[in-house]
Amino acid sequence: MNRKALAAAAMLLATGLGLGAAVAADKLKVGFVYIGPVGDFGWTYQHEVGRQMLVKEFGDKIETTYLENVSEGPDSERSIEQLARAGNQLIFTTSFGYMDPTLKVAKRHPKVMFEHATGFKRDKNMSSYSGRFFEGRYIQGQIAAKMSKKGVLGYIGSFPIPEVISGINATMLAAQKINPDIKIKIIWVNTWFDPGKEADAAKALLDQGADVIMQHTDSPAAMQVASERGALAFGQDSDMIKFGPKTQLTAVTNNWGPYYVERVKAALDGTWKSEDTWAGLKEKMVVMAPYTNMPDDVKKMAMDTEAAIIAGTLKPFKCPVLGQDGKEVECKGGDALDPGQVLGMNFYVKGIDDKIPGK
Amino acid sequence: MELLEAIILAVLAASTPLLLAASGELLVERAGVLNLGVEGMMIVGAACGFAGAWATGSTLIGALCGIFAGIALSLVFALMTLGLAVNQVATGLALTILGIGVSGLIGAGFVGERISTAPRLYIPGLTTLPFVGKILFGEDGFVYVSIALIVAIWYFLYRTRAGLILRAIGDNHVSAHALGYPVLKIRTLAVMFGGGCAGLAGAYLPLAYTPFFVPGMTAGRGWIALALVVFASWLPGRLVIGAYLFGAVSILQLHAQGWGVGVPSQLMSALPYLATVVVLVLISRTRSGGSTAPAALGTVFVPDR
Numbered sequence: 001m002n003r004k005a006l007a008a009a010a011m012l013l014a015t016g017l018g019l020g021a022a023v024a025a026d027k028l029k030v031g032f033v034y035i036g037p038v039g040d041f042g043w044t045y046q047h048e049v050g051r052q053m054l055v056k057e058f059g060d061k062i063e064t065t066y067l068e069n070v071s072e073g074p075d076s077e078r079s080i081e082q083l084a085r086a087g088n089q090l091i092f093t094t095s096f097g098y099m100d101p102t103l104k105v106a107k108r109h110p111k112v113m114f115e116h117a118t119g120f121k122r123d124k125n126m127s128s129y130s131g132r133f134f135e136g137r138y139i140q141g142q143i144a145a146k147m148s149k150k151g152v153l154g155y156i157g158s159f160p161i162p163e164v165i166s167g168i169n170a171t172m173l174a175a176q177k178i179n180p181d182i183k184i185k186i187i188w189v190n191t192w193f194d195p196g197k198e199a200d201a202a203k204a205l206l207d208q209g210a211d212v213i214m215q216h217t218d219s220p221a222a223m224q225v226a227s228e229r230g231a232l233a234f235g236q237d238s239d240m241i242k243f244g245p246k247t248q249l250t251a252v253t254n255n256w257g258p259y260y261v262e263r264v265k266a267a268l269d270g271t272w273k274s275e276d277t278w279a280g281l282k283e284k285m286v287v288m289a290p291y292t293n294m295p296d297d298v299k300k301m302a303m304d305t306e307a308a309i310i311a312g313t314l315k316p317f318k319c320p321v322l323g324q325d326g327k328e329v330e331c332k333g334g335d336a337l338d339p340g341q342v343l344g345m346n347f348y349v350k351g352i353d354d355k356i357p358g359k
Numbered sequence: 360m361e362l363l364e365a366i367i368l369a370v371l372a373a374s375t376p377l378l379l380a381a382s383g384e385l386l387v388e389r390a391g392v393l394n395l396g397v398e399g400m401m402i403v404g405a406a407c408g409f410a411g412a413w414a415t416g417s418t419l420i421g422a423l424c425g426i427f428a429g430i431a432l433s434l435v436f437a438l439m440t441l442g443l444a445v446n447q448v449a450t451g452l453a454l455t456i457l458g459i460g461v462s463g464l465i466g467a468g469f470v471g472e473r474i475s476t477a478p479r480l481y482i483p484g485l486t487t488l489p490f491v492g493k494i495l496f497g498e499d500g501f502v503y504v505s506i507a508l509i510v511a512i513w514y515f516l517y518r519t520r521a522g523l524i525l526r527a528i529g530d531n532h533v534s535a536h537a538l539g540y541p542v543l544k545i546r547t548l549a550v551m552f553g554g555g556c557a558g559l560a561g562a563y564l565p566l567a568y569t570p571f572f573v574p575g576m577t578a579g580r581g582w583i584a585l586a587l588v589v590f591a592s593w594l595p596g597r598l599v600i601g602a603y604l605f606g607a608v609s610i611l612q613l614h615a616q617g618w619g620v621g622v623p624s625q626l627m628s629a630l631p632y633l634a635t636v637v638v639l640v641l642i643s644r645t646r647s648g649g650s651t652a653p654a655a656l657g658t659v660f661v662p663d664r
Binding site: 036199221228353357358 | 362365366376459466467470471568569573574609613617621625628
């Protein structure tokens with residue numbers, strides 16, 4: 001009896017002192033699921049940079065864990081579940097293919113907060129976040145059209161998902177404004193990370209007459225092949241200038257750190273809510289690597305375009321957008337395609353002489 | 360013609376790591392040992408090969424580092440499965456996991472570093488020949504080594520007494536032991552050879568294919584090599600066909616996409632696997648029976664003393 005009373009008193013005292021203190025004493029455990037190795041020098045590497053920023057910012061207030069090389073599909077569900085059971089309260093799943101697995105695990109662990117990158121499904125305890133990478137791709141398309149002597153661009157795609165397709169379309173729309181006859185060759189490698197295959201795809205594109213290589217895969221292999229052949233290329237996810245000092249024109253790099261800091265802060269404060277974040281050049285979630293290996297006028301054009309996109313005066317998917325059949329695509333966002341249309345994009349714009357695989 | 364030349368060059372480059380790793384594994388399996396750790400030995404070979412070449416600036420030393428790394432890892436396998444008679448399948452799988460971890464550790468400091476690509480052969484007058492010049496006389500050393508290696512393995516297996524003994528051990532280790540052959544010693548040597556080949560195959564990737572190191576860069580090639588050995592029904596000739604066919608279809612499907620052939624890329628990506636399996640199965644159908652698996656493959660042998 002006495003003991004029970006004591007416990008009750010202790011509990012009252014704890015509540016009186018405030019839950020905040022009790023929570024603060026407990027570290028917030030934050031988990032990350034990565035598609036590739038942290039040293040891929042591309043997509044996963046940038047998320048890892050973001051995680052390190054968290055560690056720096058919050059020190060011992062948080063405890064972070066990551067799982068790397070987690071393939072999409074059933075394997076990922078197991079890994080996410082594992083992180084949730086290990087007591088992680090905030091879990092970032094950083095690849096498109098983790099979307100449904102994350103949603104399933106989120107339903108099973110309603111008290112755990114989930115953050116899924118580049119997807120479109122959400123729940124009470126599952127946010128989604130992504131970059132407007134197509135803004136950077138638009139700038140790349142302009143530069144590519146200016147720099148290509150043969151008028152043929154080579155594009156290495158990973159999987160035909162909306163994010164990649166919107167990147168191809170943004171590239172093409174920008175390139176057509178500079179050179180209406182520009183051609184684009186697209187090769188899908190059906191993997192995010194296989195340096196050998198990415199290199200083979202780059203070789204095939206160059207052998208077929210492309211002279212500017214752009215990629216939506218995660219390793220610097222394509223950059224390196226282009227550099228060996230004396231062609232030009234764009235980096236992807238990370239600044240890849242090291243692999244092509246005379247090759248890289250620029251790179252669309254991903255800067256997740258500030259977002260991660262913001263979300264962890266919200267989780268610590270107890271103000272975390274399920275949200276949909278879609279940030280671009282303006283918010284600095286998408287950052288262009290320095291413009292290199294191009295004449296000053298092209299550089300100036302690129303910088304002007306970047307400034308216009310940030311200011312909101314230039315919209316890459318400004319209406320009218322014409323589909324492959326030449327018909328105008330329905331314009332749901334007033335003067336430009338609305339976010340839903342871009343995030344779910346599954347058509348090529350006019351001028352792309354190819355078919356979306358499996359469509 | 361120029362395009363065809365470029366395609367053939369790319370096919371040779373893509374097939375070489377598969378051929379190297381599969382050649383070694385073929386000999387190992389012919390000795391009756393199933394080492395599923397090819398992927399692990401390859402990736403460690405890749406990390407050490409890159410480290411060696413980065414430190415010395417020499418592709419040859421890099422390749423040797425890759426070979427020794429592969430052998431070192433294969434010795435772990437030999438110790439477990441031959442010395443302690445542990446299950447080969449489990450040990451091989453563990454070896455892959457170990458290899459991926461070790462390579463990440465070794466390679467961590469080298470991510471983002473660059474080296475120059477392996478030098479290519481150049482014979483004045485021959486390499487400059489139109490079309491065939493670059494293909495026959497302008498490859499990097501690995502390509503020639505891989506071809507020499509599989510020819511040597513064929514010769515060893517079918518034309519030497521030692522090869523006969525190795526095959527006998529792979530088919531019936533009890534009888535071979537009764538005849539007085541040192542089963543475990545020969546198997547250890549075979550496993551080491553396989554390790555060296557896998558290490559070299561791994562080293563090929565950062566030394567000649569894509570001259571930088573990233574963790575996981577073998578991307579499953581070790582598993583493909585393993586599958587090739589089985590589908591080639593343990594015959595060196597068929598292994599060559601299988602490896603080059605796989606490489607050829609992998610490259611051609613990329614080109615087909617660039618040309619805009621209206622086949623879904625998902626199907627294209629599956630084609631190398633489909634084509635290789637279908638062709639090798641057809642080959643073994645047409646010839647009477649073909650060679651089957653070494654009878655003692657994967658079984659543990661403990662000599663009675």
